[in-house]
Amino acid sequence: MKHIKKLLLIGNFILGLGLLPGLAQAAPSDFLVSTDWLEKNIKDTKLRLIEVSVNPGLFERGHIPGAVNFKWHTDLVDPVRRDIVSKDNFESLLRKAGVSEGNTIVLYGDTNNWFAAWGAWVFDIYGVQNVKLLDGGRKKWEAEGRPLTARAAVPAAGNIKVSAANTALRARLGDVVAAAEKKTDVALVDIRSADEYNGKVFAPAGVQELSIRAGHIPGAVNVVWSQAVAADGTFKSVEELKKLYAAAGIDGSKPIITYCRIGERSSHTWFALTKLLGYEVRNYDGSWTEYGNTVGVPINNPAGTVWGAT
Amino acid sequence: MASLALPPAQRLATSAVVLIATVLFARSLGSIPEGGRELALSALLGLAFGVFLQRSRFCFFCVSRDFMENRDARGLLGIVAALALGILGYHVLFDAFLPIPAPGRMPPEAHVGPLSWVLAAGAFVFGIGMSLSGSCISAHLYRLGEGAIASLFALLGALLGFVLGFASWNTLYLAGIQEAPVVWLPHHLGYAGSVLVQLLALGGIALLLWRHHRATEIPDAADAAGAQSFWERRWPTYVGGLLIAFVAVLSYLRVGPLGVTAELGSIARTGANAMAWLPSRLEGLDTFSGCATVIKETLWSNNGVFILSLVLGSLAAALLAGDFKPRRPSLPEVGRALAGGVLMGWGAMVALGCTIGTLLSGIMAGAASGWVFAVFVGLGLWLGWKARQRLGWM
Numbered sequence: 001m002k003h004i005k006k007l008l009l010i011g012n013f014i015l016g017l018g019l020l021p022g023l024a025q026a027a028p029s030d031f032l033v034s035t036d037w038l039e040k041n042i043k044d045t046k047l048r049l050i051e052v053s054v055n056p057g058l059f060e061r062g063h064i065p066g067a068v069n070f071k072w073h074t075d076l077v078d079p080v081r082r083d084i085v086s087k088d089n090f091e092s093l094l095r096k097a098g099v100s101e102g103n104t105i106v107l108y109g110d111t112n113n114w115f116a117a118w119g120a121w122v123f124d125i126y127g128v129q130n131v132k133l134l135d136g137g138r139k140k141w142e143a144e145g146r147p148l149t150a151r152a153a154v155p156a157a158g159n160i161k162v163s164a165a166n167t168a169l170r171a172r173l174g175d176v177v178a179a180a181e182k183k184t185d186v187a188l189v190d191i192r193s194a195d196e197y198n199g200k201v202f203a204p205a206g207v208q209e210l211s212i213r214a215g216h217i218p219g220a221v222n223v224v225w226s227q228a229v230a231a232d233g234t235f236k237s238v239e240e241l242k243k244l245y246a247a248a249g250i251d252g253s254k255p256i257i258t259y260c261r262i263g264e265r266s267s268h269t270w271f272a273l274t275k276l277l278g279y280e281v282r283n284y285d286g287s288w289t290e291y292g293n294t295v296g297v298p299i300n301n302p303a304g305t306v307w308g309a310t
Numbered sequence: 311m312a313s314l315a316l317p318p319a320q321r322l323a324t325s326a327v328v329l330i331a332t333v334l335f336a337r338s339l340g341s342i343p344e345g346g347r348e349l350a351l352s353a354l355l356g357l358a359f360g361v362f363l364q365r366s367r368f369c370f371f372c373v374s375r376d377f378m379e380n381r382d383a384r385g386l387l388g389i390v391a392a393l394a395l396g397i398l399g400y401h402v403l404f405d406a407f408l409p410i411p412a413p414g415r416m417p418p419e420a421h422v423g424p425l426s427w428v429l430a431a432g433a434f435v436f437g438i439g440m441s442l443s444g445s446c447i448s449a450h451l452y453r454l455g456e457g458a459i460a461s462l463f464a465l466l467g468a469l470l471g472f473v474l475g476f477a478s479w480n481t482l483y484l485a486g487i488q489e490a491p492v493v494w495l496p497h498h499l500g501y502a503g504s505v506l507v508q509l510l511a512l513g514g515i516a517l518l519l520w521r522h523h524r525a526t527e528i529p530d531a532a533d534a535a536g537a538q539s540f541w542e543r544r545w546p547t548y549v550g551g552l553l554i555a556f557v558a559v560l561s562y563l564r565v566g567p568l569g570v571t572a573e574l575g576s577i578a579r580t581g582a583n584a585m586a587w588l589p590s591r592l593e594g595l596d597t598f599s600g601c602a603t604v605i606k607e608t609l610w611s612n613n614g615v616f617i618l619s620l621v622l623g624s625l626a627a628a629l630l631a632g633d634f635k636p637r638r639p640s641l642p643e644v645g646r647a648l649a650g651g652v653l654m655g656w657g658a659m660v661a662l663g664c665t666i667g668t669l670l671s672g673i674m675a676g677a678a679s680g681w682v683f684a685v686f687v688g689l690g691l692w693l694g695w696k697a698r699q700r701l702g703w704m
Contacts, residue, residue, distance in 0.1 A: 057418035060407035061564065074414070150563065154409045206607070 031120075031275040032135040032235065033106055039146055042066060048103045048155075052076070052119040053110040053138065062148030064108065064134075064141060068097040068155060072115045072264070076122050084122050084165075084285065091162045094128070098155025108134035108141070112226070112233050117267040120275075121283055125170060127163030133271065136233040143232070171257045171284035176291060179257060180218045180298050187249065187256045188220035191269045192288065196261070197222040199303035202292075203261060211292025212308075215301030217259070221248040225265045228272045241272055252279035259284035259291070317541045317630055325630035332357050332622040339615060348565050349615055355561050356616035359554065359568070360452055360623025364633070366550020368392075369449035370665045371440045373547060374691055383523035388547025390516050392555045396674035397508050399559030401501050404676075411496040416599075421567045421671040423600050423662045423679035426490035428482045433683040436657030436664060437690020441698055443467070443650025446665045447658065448570045450651075451617055455624025457636030463644050464651035465574070471655020472571075472578035472603075476588050482660055483593045493678035504676040511681075542631045558674060565612050567675065569667030570620070571658045572613040575603030578655070600662030646703065657690075 033041075041047055042065060049067040051059050059069040070076060075093055076085050085093070099105060105128065109116035113133055123131040134141065142148070179186040195201045199214035216222070227244055230236050236244070242251075250256060256279055260266040263285030274281040284291075291297060316322060336353035340346050362368065366388065373385025400420075408417045416422065423429060440446045443464040445453065450461040450468075495504040558568045582588045583605055596602065601613075628634040639647070658664040661683055663672070669687065672680020 057566065060418045150403075151406045152409050206605075 031132050033132050034135055035141050035144055035146060038106060038134055046103055048099050048105045050097060050105060050107050051109055052107060052115040054115050055110050058110055062150055065147060065149045066153055068153060070119060076119060087126060087162060087165060090126055094160050095158045098158045099160045100158035101160055104130045106132050106134055108137045110138045112229055113137040114265050114268050117271045118264045120271055121267045125165050127166060135235060139233040169282055171282035173286055173290060173294060176217060176257060176284050177297050185254050187254055188217055189250060189256060189258045189269060190216045190220040190222050191225040191258060191260050191266050193224060194222060199301035199305050211288050213292045213299055214305040215299045217291055218298050218300040223248045225268050228269060235272055235276060238276055241277055252277060256281040257284050259287040261288045263287040315539050321629055321632060325626045328622055328626040328629060332619050348612055349610055352565050352612040352616045353619040355557055356619030357623040359557050360455060360620035361627045362550045362553045363452040364455060364624040364627040366545040366547050368547060368550045368554060369445045371445045378695055381522055381524035383519040385547045386519050387516055388551040390512050391548040392551030393673050394509060394512050395552055395555035396558050397505060400562060400674040401505050403563055405501055411501060413497055416494060419566045419599050420675040421600050421663060421667055422492055422494045422675055422677035423598060423668060424487050424490035424492050425678055425682060426486040428486040429661050429679055429682055430686045432657040432661030433686035434690040435653050437687040438694040439650040439653030439657060441691050441694025443647045447654055448666045451570060451620050452624035455621045456628040457634050459636060460639035460643050460647040464647040467648040467651020468574055468655035469578045471652040472575050472659045473582045475656045475659025476579055476582060476592060479595060480589055480593050488594060495676035567671035569601040569663055569671060570617055571664050571667055572601040572603055573611060573617055575601060575659060576606050579603045580606040598662055601667040
């Protein structure tokens, strides 16, 4: 055992030398917690557990004990204009959830943490520290038979202060158009299904809000979000992720923009690339519903599907 | 004193076969990944619901007719008992799910619908359809288990009515529903206030019913034979009502509010959609909670297995009690069932539910829409009953 530890230490040292510029890089464990860790630390008074699920009724009928519920459609976005939640509303939301300075925040949710990852992105934009995702989300917690409760907690109000929005984490239409027109050196990652990327369909089945143009942003590579996930819903290892994205030409050598249809699944990939691999990544939350409806922007539509054509 | 002797072996055996088959069906659903637990539970709750409906003759039209014709209020009081217990159970769950009923926050999926003239019209038409066809949709479902072939036509009519409802939805939505308020009593009164006000209202109704109740024991067909065994005698409606309230609360805790029209509506919507009879977008429909109808993508849905097991549960109960008596309906009966079914289908679609989904599950949830439905369904029922009498259709 001692020998192995020693070997690992030496290995780390060598690796560290090789990655000197990345020495300050955080370890994945800084941003992910395991279901096991969570169950052991669930009574920690510094821990704030927040569920962000998209399916209604899930949280209420059974959530991880101590969690509070954030609703993506109303809590984490502006319900009138298309935007993320305002700073004031976000701060009061967090305080109501009992979040104070110095807390560790663990986010989790259904559908492979899609919306929890969106949450992590919004937390990051407002400079909230110590935010982690529960690796594997609800799915893994339930699959392992860990306890749920239907009793919602009402925490005492917290005192957290959030910073002004950090725009460096968020790509806007102009940034994406500039990348598409090769005016900036940015790598675009489209994480939607291959059929959406190739323009065979305008939106996934059962989705009403769609773009009236099909295809993708010119220059974007297609790495479907689910490829970053192992069978049990956890993120793949850093090495596997590196290999996966490098195969598509995404190696962190230049800034990256991730997008999908409405910006929530792409938060999942944003999380993997920025938190686990340490790349410089912006999430484009306007995504295809904004880009594909914008007049006069370049589009690549390999399938050639025409909207409204009979 | 009714005899406690067991029913004949043949009835016992067939009933047991149906019961075991339903339980095995539920068990097989449990192995479906993602949602299998809820499907299995829905099947078991449906089974219990079917047994309770059949044994206690929990039929909104029948108990209303008992009162209107014979001043026998016991059946209606059974419904009041179901509502009272259900209100208590629901509010206990609300307090766990959503500790503070803050404005803008709603408990998940509770059947709290928009208050509009469309709701009133839907309930009214539903009431007429109940009188015309002889019972509401849930009662037709349990009658199916008793072998009532006319009920099959009523349900067929309801499917057609649903299609008409979908076809008229966009117009009605824009004319009356879109701006209609969704009134949830706990938002205005808090949980305690909502319970208090509704229990007082139910108490008032019960008092009124009791005052008009003619205490003479009226032997109806089911209770007449004194020789009936324990197994054959119907349960008092209040017993069924209390058990149904228990099922309603358990269902809301684990799966969702009780309702019997979501699957019918989904089948109608999927079929009509495939035939391109419907507008491609039904405005706002999928944003309301109620007996939600969706285009079917999977074979089994929670509500689908619930009503299938309901029919099987009723069949098992009817077999055991000797109530399973298939009878060929006359042509006029078929016509009335079909026409009544169409009215009920349309009414349930535009009112987002029926006597179970909107009235029972709505009032239990503290929804003003549940009370409005109750008032107008009663009016329609009364008018339909009057018309039936005049036409000699009793």
